Amino acid sequence: MNEVTCKISDAEWQVMKVLWAESPITATQVIEYLKPETHWSPKTIHTLIGRLVKKQVLGVNKNSNLFQYYPLVSKDDCMRDETKSFLHKVYDGSLHLLLANFVKNESLSPRDIEELRNLLDERIK
Amino acid sequence: MNEVTCKISDAEWQVMKVLWAESPITATQVIEYLKPETHWSPKTIHTLIGRLVKKQVLGVNKNSNLFQYYPLVSKDDCMRDETKSFLHKVYDGSLHLLLANFVKNESLSPRDIEELRNLLDERIK
DNA sequence: ATAACTAGACTACACTTGTAGGAAGGTGCT
DNA sequence: AGCACCTTCCTACAAGTGTAGTCTAGTTAT
Numbered sequence: 001m002n003e004v005t006c007k008i009s010d011a012e013w014q015v016m017k018v019l020w021a022e023s024p025i026t027a028t029q030v031i032e033y034l035k036p037e038t039h040w041s042p043k044t045i046h047t048l049i050g051r052l053v054k055k056q057v058l059g060v061n062k063n064s065n066l067f068q069y070y071p072l073v074s075k076d077d078c079m080r081d082e083t084k085s086f087l088h089k090v091y092d093g094s095l096h097l098l099l100a101n102f103v104k105n106e107s108l109s110p111r112d113i114e115e116l117r118n119l120l121d122e123r124i125k
Numbered sequence: 126m127n128e129v130t131c132k133i134s135d136a137e138w139q140v141m142k143v144l145w146a147e148s149p150i151t152a153t154q155v156i157e158y159l160k161p162e163t164h165w166s167p168k169t170i171h172t173l174i175g176r177l178v179k180k181q182v183l184g185v186n187k188n189s190n191l192f193q194y195y196p197l198v199s200k201d202d203c204m205r206d207e208t209k210s211f212l213h214k215v216y217d218g219s220l221h222l223l224l225a226n227f228v229k230n231e232s233l234s235p236r237d238i239e240e241l242r243n244l245l246d247e248r249i250k
Numbered sequence: 251a252t253a254a255c256t257a258g259a260c261t262a263c264a265c266t267t268g269t270a271g272g273a274a275g276g277t278g279c280t
Numbered sequence: 281a282g283c284a285c286c287t288t289c290c291t292a293c294a295a296g297t298g299t300a301g302t303c304t305a306g307t308t309a310t
Contacts (some may be wrong), residue, residue, distance in 0.1 A: 010214055083304095101204060
């Protein structure tokens with residue numbers, strides 16, 4: 001539930017997703033994971049990791065010449081913050097507006113809708 | 126339904142919201158509208174408007190020494206694009222995930238939920 | 251051991267963004 | 281007609297971002 005104070009940029013998010021999925025891991029492993037989905041040079045990924053460490057979003061284990069990185073903030077917290085600022089920017093803070101738009105624009109498959117209804121039903125209980 | 130190619134920054138969004146609500150209007154009017162909600166200098170707003178014109182997001186009427194600005198892209202299109210890239214960045218493109226998160230985190234009031242259900246019901250018809 | 255390689259640290263560089271100042275020309279009041 | 285002011289244009293500048301290269305010290309293969 002903590003507020004995450006610092007902004008994580010688009011490229012940094014991709015790095016964080018890897019670390020949230022598995023950690024602690026080395027930079028080399030991060031690079032391996034990202035290689036298929038990005039065209040980034042390993043150097044670029046090192047830079048991104050470095051920035052995330054400086055922002056105190058990632059921590060480092062420096063045991064035995066082998067640097068291992070791990071998240072210092074939870075994915076949930078970041079998602080919440082990011083969603084909040086996005087909603088504020090585009091939808092004036094109204095999740096309702098966003099949903100209305102999505103539902104209206106048929107961006108949802110019937111299965112999506114069905115599942116959503118189930119989710120909502122659960123919440124009502 | 127057009128793709129909006131260029132990015133609109135946070136500050137620019139605030140300007141665009143004014144123009145989407147009413148247009149064409151002059152820079153002075155935009156400044157008036159934004160004065161209560163921002164602490165921006167008129168200069169800043171002029172800069173933002175200028176950038177939006179350069180990005181071809183705003184158009185200008187230069188009739189009679191009175192410059193009037195108006196949007197060249199629809200709010201809906203921009204919202205859709207912004208939402209898409211946000212969803213991709215944070216939720217791997219899954220609106221479902223976002224909603225699940227919101228519903229789970231009790232960020233929705235019972236009334237929100239009720240309304241959402243109604244929206245969904247409409248779509249099912 | 252020595253040459254080659256590698257991981258991390260530091261540096262680079264252009265572009266965007268937030269935030270605004272100064273110059274230049276038109277408009278209105280006196 | 282002159283002064284003041286507004287409007288637009290151009291310029292500025294630091295921080296953040298995407299993207300990557302160089303330097304240095306440790307690791308590995310021969």
